[in-house]
Structures are given as structure tokens and as C-alpha cells.
Amino acid sequence: MLIDKIKQALAPLNLEVADGDYAKTGCHLAVAAPPDQIQGVAQAMLDEGCFLASLTAVDLRESFDLVYHFANFSELCRTVVHVPLGKKKGMPTLSAIYPGADWYEREVFDLFGIHFFGHPNLKRLLLPEDADFHPLLKDFGASESND
């Protein structure tokens, strides 16, 4: 079973791995990892043949929570990895392991301001290049006048 193989692959990293409640949350496996271990997790998932479905961040006012979703083409097993991150800290990049993570990390940098170390091209993706705000932060105030 894929879920056991993933648990076995993640065992050497000593992380909190729990079975997710699929009917309520849509994920089979829930992992909590510190920021410096995320590259090990990603390498383990790539070796099992999983692809990175989504990468996003949630602003929890005191800290950030980065959420990585992995899925697999051949067998159904959705894994969610939560990485708590303090404000004004950065994350290592996954673009060397998963080239598709390149744009997701640029989007997170654009909307939240989180830096990714080792990213080849960390520029803004969705907002204009000269914008000076990060819109999805909870303390982003009202916008200025139109135009």
C-alpha cells in the first residue's frame, strides 16, 4: 500500500506523521515538518513517484503555515505537509527537486513575502514588478484610490 511505503520512506526523518481523516479533510496522511527538513520530505515523495499538487501559505497572524499537498498518479494517497514558519524567516526551495515548485514559490513570495533560499529566479509573479505590498497578509490595509 502506498500509504505504508510513504510512512516507511519518511521514518528516518523523525517527523510527526498521522493518518488524516479523509472524509472530513480530504487527505490520507498528515505530516508536520520543520523548515530545514522539507527538502528531505520532497526527495522521499519524489522517490515514491508522488507529484506536488499544491503549495500555499496561510497567515496565522503570529506565524506562517506553509502547506504542501502531494498526490500520486497510480494509487490514491493524498499527503499534506504542514511547515510552521516564523515571521521574517525564509524557507529552502524545492525547485531543484520538483521544477514545478518554481512558480508556486514565486506566487507565495508575491502574495506573502516569504523568501525561498536557493530559488533561481525569485521575482514577483502575479502583481506588477514594482509593487511594494504583499496582499494576502492579514495586516494589509485598504487599498488606495482607484487608478
Next chain:
Amino acid sequence: MIEYSLEEKTYTLNLGPQHPSTHGVLRVLLEMEGEFITKAEPVIGYGHRGHEHMAENRNYLQFLPNTARVDYLHALAYNQGYCMAVEKLIGLVVPERGEFIRVITAELNRISSHLLWLGAYLLDLGAFTPILYCFDDRENLLDLLDRITGSRLTYCFFRPGGVPQDLDDEFITGTRAFVKRLRTRFKDYDNLVTKNVIFINRTKDVGVITQEQCVKYGLTGPMVRGSGIPYDIRKSEPYSAYPQFDFVIPIGDKGDILDRYVVRVREMEQSLRIIEQALDKLPNGPIMAEKVPKRLKPAEGEVYQAVETARGEFGCYIVSQGDIKPYRIKLRVPSFGNLSILPELAVDTLVADLVAILGSIDVVVPEIDR
């Protein structure tokens, strides 16, 4: 003083954001050496409308029209993904007739999205006749959907808990007639397009995607099925009423543009099969769950719901903290991952091939920009 030298240098060409074949406002910066492309970099963001910021300022029901405008061509599948995510958070169960109506309308919408892709793609390649045929079929389909949903393009027909309006007899007879007619039209498309020598020469062995690239870039949808991986969320992670229907997943073998084209045409035929079976087995009963609260206030928690749209996997990730407004909604759209493979596919191709590859990825740019 203009400098020149005898050695070959590259020049930069800008494709877009206003261009007849970029399917929306996409800009691609090309570094060219003569006629061949050495580097291609898509620049996106020209359609950024702030959907995720709006989600934090709207309550759950007010956000429903937004999901239709993310990808307006298969809006009902996005409605379905969002409504299913909210239903999981609240704990609602949709009655069977409601699920069947959802499947019928979503599959009709999938056919209309693929028809538009077919017409627009062939227009990019230079053929003007197929788009007229495709839009004619599409108009018949939109008449059917207009009767019960009320709109032609950006539907907000589903609600958390079911659907608000029931099917009537005219819709059912009209849909059966439409299914019969479209099957005969597929023969016309086959003769006009699939056996056309120019089309085959432009699409065979162009834009090949390997299975390893599918995993590394996180591609989903017809891109993956064209390369030979039978991944379809309706089969591998069944939701709604799909387990009750009998359909196959068409796959290609090489991963070039011709394979992806054939996969999409076959998917339309499979959708017709699903619609016919659903109309035959349509049960009676309520269409909306019984106790849907007037103010949707889900408990604290998070949910990730994935559905299969015409372009790939749409994932709706909702974080709720017990309020009437969501705390965070992330819309995982298939075109975002699908477009990120373009820089790798575009190396050492001609600009005409780039347009063909870009069309076969089937991007909808407002969905990438959200």
C-alpha cells in the same frame, strides 16, 4: 554607434499580452536565434483580479460566483469543487437526484469546453472552418444549459447542499436529441480535421512530454493522459455520482500534440456516454439537502477537495476558523502547473511550433492569474 559583429547573437521577441492566439492575456518573452527559440519565459499576472483576497472579504455563499469566473469555460466543475469542499466542512449530504443533475450539467459543460478548445486551437493553426462548426454545436448545448441554469457562460448553478432548480421534460428530450446529433457531427470532425495532412504534419512528434516530466512538473488532465498515464480523478478518487457510470479513460502513447488532441476528442465521446447513462438512471427525489443552514458557518478545520475539470485537477483548499467568512481559500488550478512546462518544451522550436504547443496545453489565463 550601432554595434554589429559577425558572430551570431540572440534577439528578444515579445509575444503578447495582446495577441490573437494566446488565449487570454499571456505574455511570452522569447529569446530567438534566427527563427529558432533558445529561451521562452511566460510572464503572467495581466489578469490578476484578487480572487483569494476577495475570499477573505466575502462569506461562503457570496464567494460562489467567483469560482465560476476563475475558469469560465468549465465553470460548473469549479462550482462543484467548491460546493463539495464546503459540504465536507459543514457535513451536508447531497441527495441522489441532486448528484445526478450535477453530473449531467457538469459533463455537458465539459463538452462545451472541449468544443471551444477544438475550434480555437484549429483557428490558431490557421483553419477557419472548424470553429464555425464547433460554435454551432456549442450554441445548441448552451441553449440546453440556459434553460435550467439561467446563464450561458459563468454558471453559479450549484449550492452547498444540492442544486436549486430541477430538470424538466423538455431538457431531457432536448439533451437526448443533442447527444444523438453530436455523435454524427464527430464523423464530420474526423473527416475534416483528424485525417488532414497539414494538421498531422504540424502536430505529430511536436511538444513531446515524457512521463517523468509529468511527475516533476505536477501536470494533470489531458496532458498526463496524452503521455500514457491513466490518471483521472473521476476514476481514481470517485466523487459525486461517478461510480455508478461506466466509462473509459482515453490515453495516448507518445505524449505529442496529436495524442492530446485525440484524448480530448475521445473524452467528449465518453462524456456523451455518461450523460446518456445518467438520463436513463435518473432517480426521483429531492434535489437539495434537508437542513441547509441559512448562514453557512462551518466548524474549524481545513479541507482539500479535488475534482477533474476539462484542463486537469482543480483543488479547493479551505481553511476555516469558525467564522461566516473563510480564513483562507486557495484555488489550485490546473493551468498553473501545466503552463510551467512551457520553457522546457519551447527550446529549439520555431515560433509556429510554440503556438501549436501553447494551444495544446489548453490554458485559460484568468485561471492562472486568479
Next chain:
Amino acid sequence: METKTGEPLIRFGLLTEALNLARANSLWPLTFGLACCAIEMMAAGMARFDLDRFGAGVFRPSPRQSDLMIVAGTISKKMGPAVVRLYEQMPAPKWVIAMGNCAISGGPFYYPTQYAIIPGADLIIPVDVYIPGCPPRPEAIIESILLLEEKITNRGRLRKFRQDVNR
């Protein structure tokens, strides 16, 4: 008739009326679909709701060859300068139709704390005809072309068969 660049240098008299009739019956739109409204614009040009019978079916991809810009979709802040540049590249006489709620006033994407869009095309370019709807039906696009023809020629087409024309 004034062009957008001011008073004309040479007045042609009766020939102006003939020129206006010619301009109104052969508007060449620019393919400028930004978002969802672009699909309805395409549908208006196709076989069922034919725009070609009004002379406006030749969609040109280049702004230098067109005289009508149909702004179909939301203008984001990143796209604003591009819209102005395209408008300036069109040769006079030129007209603009703002199609859809987003181009009129921001549409469903305007709320007080928004940061992403320009709420209305008439904030950056002068607009002649507004089509409300989200998205408007192709019949509404045809009506807008007819209204624009009336604006250009100061006479209407098929006036006694159309309601709500009180001229």
C-alpha cells in the same frame, strides 16, 4: 464629426455624411479579449449571432489596422498601461466599446479594499458605448454595434423595428 484628436482641419460638407456612413458600416474591431467576456465576443462573431452582416465581423489582431476596440473583460493594474498603449496605437477615427460589468465599473471584482483592478475602462480611455451584463449576451453586443452606428452617423438603422429608440 470630430475626431478624438480635435477639430478636423478640412471640412468636407456632404461628403462627411457619406464618409460617416461608410465608417459606421464597416467597423473593424481589435481582438482584445481579456477575460470571460471574450468568449461571448467570439460567439457574437460566429455563425448564429453573425456580426459580419453588420460589417463588423473582420477582427484584426493588430491595432494599426482596426478602428474599434471592444474592451471585453477586467482591466488589471498590470494591464492598464498596455490598454492605453494599444488605444494610442489605433489610428483616428477610433471608438471604444466597454463590454461587461468589469469594463464599466469593475464589476463583481470591485469592493472597497481591493488592490488588483482598475474599476472601469473609462478611467483610462474614452468610451463611447457601454454594454452591461456579466457576461452580456451576444444580442447585446449586436445592439451596441447598432448604437455605435447611430452615434457615428446620427441616423438609426431599422429604427421603426427596434424598441427603446426614442430619437
